[in-house]
Amino acid sequence: MSAPADSVSPGSARAARYFIYGALLVFALVYLTPLYVMLTTSLKSLDEIRGGDMMALPVAPSLDAWFRAWGEACIGVTCGGIKGYFWNSLKMVVPAVAISTLLGALNGYVLTKWRFPGHKIVFGMMLFACFIPFQAVLIPMARVLGILGMSNSTAGLVLVHVIYGLGFTTLFFRNYYEAFPDELIKSAMIDGAGFFRIFWRILLPSSGPIIVVTVIYQFTNIWNDFLFGVSFASGEGAPMTVALNNLVSSSTGVKEYNVDMAAAVIAALPTLFVYIVAGRYFVRGLMAGAVKG
Amino acid sequence: MAFLEIRNLVRKAGAVEILKGINIDLEKGGFLVLVGPSGCGKSTLLNAIAGLQQPTSGEIIINGQVVNDLHPAKRDIAMVFQSYALYPNMTVEENIGFALEMRGMPKTERAEAIRGVAKTLQIEHLLTRRPAQLSGGQRQRVAMGRALVRKPQVFLFDEPLSNLDAKLRVEVRAEIKRLHQTTHATIVYVTHDQIEAMTLATKIVVMKEGIIQQVGSPSDIYNRPANTFVADFMGSPAMNMLPGHIDGGMVHLTGGTRLPLPGTVSAAPAQGTEVLLGIRPEAVTDRSLADPSAKHLIDIEAPVELTEPTGSDMFLILRHGGEALTARVRAEVAVEAGQMISVALNLDKAVLFEKGTGQRIA
Structure with missing residues (x-):
């Protein structure tokens, strides 16, 4: 200047x-x-x-519209409100986020601290998974779910989201653990801790910020996902986003805008909740490792 | 039999040999310092002893047992890392006790052991803190406590002082030495700092490019360096190297000065041999500071190029026969750049190297 x-x-x-x-x-x-x-x-x-x-x-x-949206609104032919679908989504998102985060952490740990020949190629291919559009995997995924006998189930959706999320969670954790000092791992080895003990006792307790980032990212993505939900689950098993669509676009009777709005806000509440609770760690986690020290 | 033996240790990384056949013996209670410039393989050697890197061939024997295939945890060693490597999520107490916990030691016994070590190192008041709340010196103590509490057969130190400021470094250095004297522990210590090596070691190993240059006591290494590399590496300012040749049983320096053979040389080399006369700055002094018991004190006159007062004494860079010659004189000597000065060379302390090979002539 x-x-x-x-x-x-x-x-x-x-x-x-x-x-x-x-x-x-x-x-x-x-x-x-x-x-x-x-x-x-x-x-x-x-x-x-x-x-x-x-x-x-x-x-x-x-709050009439809210109660109607929660317990009485008609979705398709049943009129039980969105509460069933809300629980569907929750039953899908909690295990999917937990499993994909844990596996991502484990992947990141192996890719940085237990390097094997070809680790770069493996990581590169996992990164590649981040760039594959949802639409491209729909049909192969449907086939796989069919073979596994998991189509049209919450477990199947969990599997899909875990697989799709692994690329991202691995990327997050790998970059975070890259900056984690190797000497700590060596020291723990000399102290007598094994592979999993080092992971549980040393690495995971020091991963707070990146866990928060991954959880927020995965929770938002999986909760808001519509395409996988509408493709691999239907009827009573559908997640919240699909139910919301069905509610809003159903064409019988009077269009109840207040109920639609209430249902939409309810659908958005969990992600909002996660951001408010964990948000302050979010930026900290994103920046972690960017600057040394 | 030696307590720690290293036999023909080789480590290759791809086609590059990092360690090229290392042989070392260390007696029980010895303090071995591995010293050398960065990339000389000293850290690789330490990691091999710890079991963190597998050697390509050769044997590591601790107390009569070949430990090559033993997991680091089973070798009964403890290591202090350069970064201290304290677990950030644990308190000082948990850090010190982690190895004991991994061994399955009961909680009460563990607490007692931790308290004992904390008392020795005077860190009892820090036990409930986390590493982030400690100063550099305190972290360094905790790292030592973590090693001490295990009562290992061998302690390994990987440049433990290089993250401390100059003053603290001297303090902790003295503390490590005291610790060694009171516990009689067997220690292998890696550093690139030649002063640390000189002050701490009972035995120094000087390494360069994966090869041991010399093994010996600090005084051996300092006074009778095996080659020009060791002579240059140990000591600050570095040893003077004056080129010349042998003529009639005398050293004929390039500048024309004729000197008798240094006291460290037993038999005169062949006539015409190209040599380097190595003489430390403290053996090039004003007459009043020179060792009165020296047998060969030779005076020479040389112009002063530069004066470097250090407070306690003064270094002079002289020019002799086209070569720079560093002398150490009393701080009170009144001399300025450009003047001529007469200095005495103490040839008892000088050494002779063969110019081509760089090896010392005994």
């Missing part, structure tokens, strides 16, 4: 600051508007919605 710092007057510095904060505020509002519309609409009655003003606050806020 050629201009010395003291050439900027306090007045213009303040103006610049106002401008920056103003711009940030505008963008924040733009991003938050849809959420605002969803929340307010879900609290309105159908009559009020038909009345017109999308941006208006609800006159008589009520």
Whole structure:
């Protein structure tokens, strides 16, 4: 910079600051508007919605639509609300995230601390898995699930998500463990710890940030996945995202916008929850290993 | 029989030989320092003793037992790493006790052992802290405690002081020496710092490019270096090397000066042999500082190129026969660059090397 710092007057510095904060505020509002519309609409009655003003606050806020979405709304031919599908998604996402994270950590551990001839090729191929589009694996995957007798089951979906997620989780953990000092592993070996003992006692307890990153990433992806859900599960076994689609796009009777909105917000809540609980570790984890020391 | 024996140890990485047939004996309670420039294979050798890298051929014998195929944990060794390698997720107490826990020692016994070691190293007040909350010196102590608590047959140190600042390094160095004197432990210690090697060792191994250059006591290595590499590597400032040849049983330096044979040479080399006269800066002094009992003190005159006062004394870079010659004189000697000075060469302390091979002539 050629201009010395003291050439900027306090007045213009303040103006610049106002401008920056103003711009940030505008963008924040733009991003938050849809959420605002969803929340307010879900609290309105159908009559009020038909009345017109999308941006208006609800006159008589009520949680009726939320209860209907949860327990009574019709999805396809059954009218039991989305709660069953919500649990489907949860039963899918928890094991899928846990297994893929653990396997990713184990992969990262082996690829950095127990190197074998050809480890680079193996890692390269795992990386390649990150670039394969979902659509490309649909038919082979369906065939595999069929052979394993796991089609149309939550277990099958878990398997699909674990396989698809492994490339990413391995990448995360490998890069994190790359910066983890080898001397610690050697020291533990001399101390008498074996392969798994080193993993459980030394490596995993030091992996907090990267576990958080991986969990957030995997949870968001798997929870929000629609394509695998709609392809490999149907009817009562479908995950939340598929049910939401069926609810919103069902064409019989009156279109209940407030119920649709409530269901959509419910569908988004778990990922929101994960971000709020673990989010502060997220950036820390992403940056970890980027700078030495 | 030696306590630690290394027999014809070779390690290859691909086509490159990192260790080219290493033979070392170390008696029980000895302090062996492996020293050499980076890439000389000293760390590889230490890792091979620890069992962290497998040798390509050769044997490692600890207390009469060949340990080549033993897992590191079964060799009854302990290692202190350069980075200390403290487990970041464990407290100091858990760090020190980890090896004992892995051995399945009961908790009460373990706590007692940890307390004993903590007391020796004066780190009792740190036991509940984590490594991140410790200073460099404290981490270094914990790392030593982790090794001590196991009461191993051999201690291995991999450049343990290189992450400390200069003052702390001197303190910890003295502490390691004291520890060795009180525990009579057998120690193998890797460093690239020749002062550490000189002060700590009972036996020094100087290595270069995977080959042992010389094995000997610190005074052997310093006063009778086997070749020009050892002479140059050990000692700071480095030993002066003055080229010349043998003429009539005298050393005829390139500058024209004729000197008698150094006291370390028993028989005169053949007439005309090209030689290097090695003489340490402290053997090139002003008359008043010279060793009065020396048999051969030869005065020479040379111009001063540079003065380097260190406080305790002064180094002078002289020019003699086209070669730089470092002298160590009293700090009080009043001399400036450009002046002539008369210095005495103590030939009792000088050594002679054959120019072509670099080997010392005995």
